[in-house]
Amino acid sequence: MNRWYPDALKEFQIVTVFDLLLQYIQEGRIQLDKSIHSVPVAYHDPCNYGRKSLKTFGKAYFEEGRDVTKACCEDVRELNPNRNGAYCCGAGGGAWALPYSEERVFYGRTKARQITESGAKLVVAPCHNCRDQIMKSLNKEYDLGIEVKYLWELVADSLILPKK
Amino acid sequence: MSESIIKIKGKKKGSFLDKVKEILPDGGNLNLCLTCGACASGCPATGLEDMDPRKFLRMCAMGLDEEAIHSPWVWMCTMCQRCIYVCPMKIDIPQLVFNARAEWPREDRPKGIRDSCDMALRNDSNSAMGTAPDDFIFVVEDVLAEYQESQPEFKDMQAPIDKPGTFFFLNQNSREPVTEPDEMVPLWKILHLAGVDWTYGSKGWAAENYCMFLADNDCWERVTRVSANQADELGTKVFLNTE
Ligand code: SF4
Ligand code: SF4
Numbered sequence: 001m002n003r004w005y006p007d008a009l010k011e012f013q014i015v016t017v018f019d020l021l022l023q024y025i026q027e028g029r030i031q032l033d034k035s036i037h038s039v040p041v042a043y044h045d046p047c048n049y050g051r052k053s054l055k056t057f058g059k060a061y062f063e064e065g066r067d068v069t070k071a072c073c074e075d076v077r078e079l080n081p082n083r084n085g086a087y088c089c090g091a092g093g094g095a096w097a098l099p100y101s102e103e104r105v106f107y108g109r110t111k112a113r114q115i116t117e118s119g120a121k122l123v124v125a126p127c128h129n130c131r132d133q134i135m136k137s138l139n140k141e142y143d144l145g146i147e148v149k150y151l152w153e154l155v156a157d158s159l160i161l162p163k164k
Numbered sequence: 165m166s167e168s169i170i171k172i173k174g175k176k177k178g179s180f181l182d183k184v185k186e187i188l189p190d191g192g193n194l195n196l197c198l199t200c201g202a203c204a205s206g207c208p209a210t211g212l213e214d215m216d217p218r219k220f221l222r223m224c225a226m227g228l229d230e231e232a233i234h235s236p237w238v239w240m241c242t243m244c245q246r247c248i249y250v251c252p253m254k255i256d257i258p259q260l261v262f263n264a265r266a267e268w269p270r271e272d273r274p275k276g277i278r279d280s281c282d283m284a285l286r287n288d289s290n291s292a293m294g295t296a297p298d299d300f301i302f303v304v305e306d307v308l309a310e311y312q313e314s315q316p317e318f319k320d321m322q323a324p325i326d327k328p329g330t331f332f333f334l335n336q337n338s339r340e341p342v343t344e345p346d347e348m349v350p351l352w353k354i355l356h357l358a359g360v361d362w363t364y365g366s367k368g369w370a371a372e373n374y375c376m377f378l379a380d381n382d383c384w385e386r387v388t389r390v391s392a393n394q395a396d397e398l399g400t401k402v403f404l405n406t407e
Pocket of ligand 2: 196197198199200201202203204217218221250251252253254255
C-alpha cells in the first residue's frame with residue numbers, strides 16, 4: 001500500500017489488528033480467561049505478517065501475535081523453525097485461486113509435520129490463507145486432529161464479559 | 165560459463181534476468197548466486213514440476229528464459245520469501261517469480277486467479293468473490309441482528325457501515341461474509357467490549373487482493389485506490405488492516 005500512497009499515508013495511519021489487540025490487552029480494556037483454552041497451542045507465523053511485512057514495511061509482526069496468544073493460553077508451543085525462518089503453510093501467493101490444489105497440499109507437508117511434532121491441539125493462524133490451509137486442507141489430508149482459530153477468534157472466545 | 169552455453173545453443177535471449185535486475189534495487193543480487201542450494205533445500209515447493217528455486221534462477225541465468233518463465237511452477241511458489249533469508253547472498257527469487265508471472269500473457273495465466281482479480285474490478289467492493297456492496301451490507305446487518313438477539317450480553321453491539329467520522333476504518337476478507345459470516349463476529353465483540361468507534365465501508369471493504377498475485381500491477385493499484393478513497397471520504401482517522 002505504501003507503494004501507491006505516500007500521500008494517503010500522511011493523512012491517515014494504518015494500524016494492524018495485532019497492534020490493536022495487544023494494546024487493548026495491555027491497557028486492560030479487555031479481560032481474558034486462560035482456562036478456556038487449556039490444550040497445547042501452537043502459533044503459526046504467517047509469511048505476510050512476518051517476512052513480507054519486514055521487507056515491505058520494515059516491521060515484522062513476530063512477537064505481537066505470540067504475546068496475544070500467550071495472554072489467552074497457558075501452554076503455547078513453537079513450530080520450529082519459526083519467526084523469520086518459518087515455513088509457509090503452502091497457501092500463499094494466491095494459491096487459493098489457483099488450480100494446483102494437490103501441489104498446495106504437498107507444499108504444506110512441512111507445516112503439517114511441524115504441527116504434529118509440537119503436540120499442539122489448537123493452532124492459532126492469524127492469516128486467512130493460513131487458517132484455511134491448515135484447518136481445511138492439512139488437518140484433513142495429514143490427519144492432524146487439531147482445531148484452528150484466527151487470532152481474534154481466540155481472543156473473542158477468551159473474553160470475560162464485564163459484570164453489569 | 166553461462167555465456168558459452170548460450171552461444172553454443174545459439175539462443176541469445178538472456179533478457180528476462182536483465183529486465184528484472186533493472187527493476188530491483190541492487191539488481192536483486194540476482195547474479196551473485198553461489199549455487200549453494202540453501203534456497204532449494206528449505207523451499208517447500210522444491211520438487212514440484214521438477215523445479216526448485218536454485219534451478220529456476222540458474223535456468224534464467226543460462227538463457228533458458230522461456231522454459232523457466234513458462235513453467236507452471238511460478239504459480240506454485242507461494243512467494244513466501246523464506247529463500248531470501250536463508251540465502252547467503254540474499255537473492256530475491258520471489259521477485260523473479262513474480263516477474264515471471266507477469267511475463268505470461270494475461271489470458272494464459274491460471275483462470276481462477278485471473279477471475280478473482282476481474283471480480284474485484286467488477287464493482288466497488290474489491291471483493292475477489294464479486295460480492296456487491298449491497299450484499300455485503302445485507303449480510304452484516306443480518307448477522308448482527310442474529311447475534312444481538314441470541315446473545316443478550318451483546319445486544320448493544322454494533323457493526324456500522326459507512327459511518328462518518330469514526331476512528332477506525334476496518335476491512336474484511338470477503339471469504340467471511342460469503343461463506344462463513346459468523347467469523348466476522350469475534351472482532352466485533354472485541355471492538356465492542358473495548359468501546360471502539362469503527363466502521364466498514366460499503367466501497368472497498370474487501371481486504372484481499374488477488375490482482376497482486378496475478379502480477380497485474382495496474383489492477384492492483386486500482387483496487388487499492390478504491391479502499392483508500394472510501395476511508396478518506398468517510399473521514400476515518402485510522403485504517404485498520406485485517407489482512
Ligand atoms: S518464495 Fe518461492 S522459491 Fe522461495 S522458499 Fe518460498 S516457495 Fe520457495
Ligand atoms: S541460496 Fe542463494 S546463493 Fe544459494 S543457490 Fe539459492 S539463490 Fe543461489
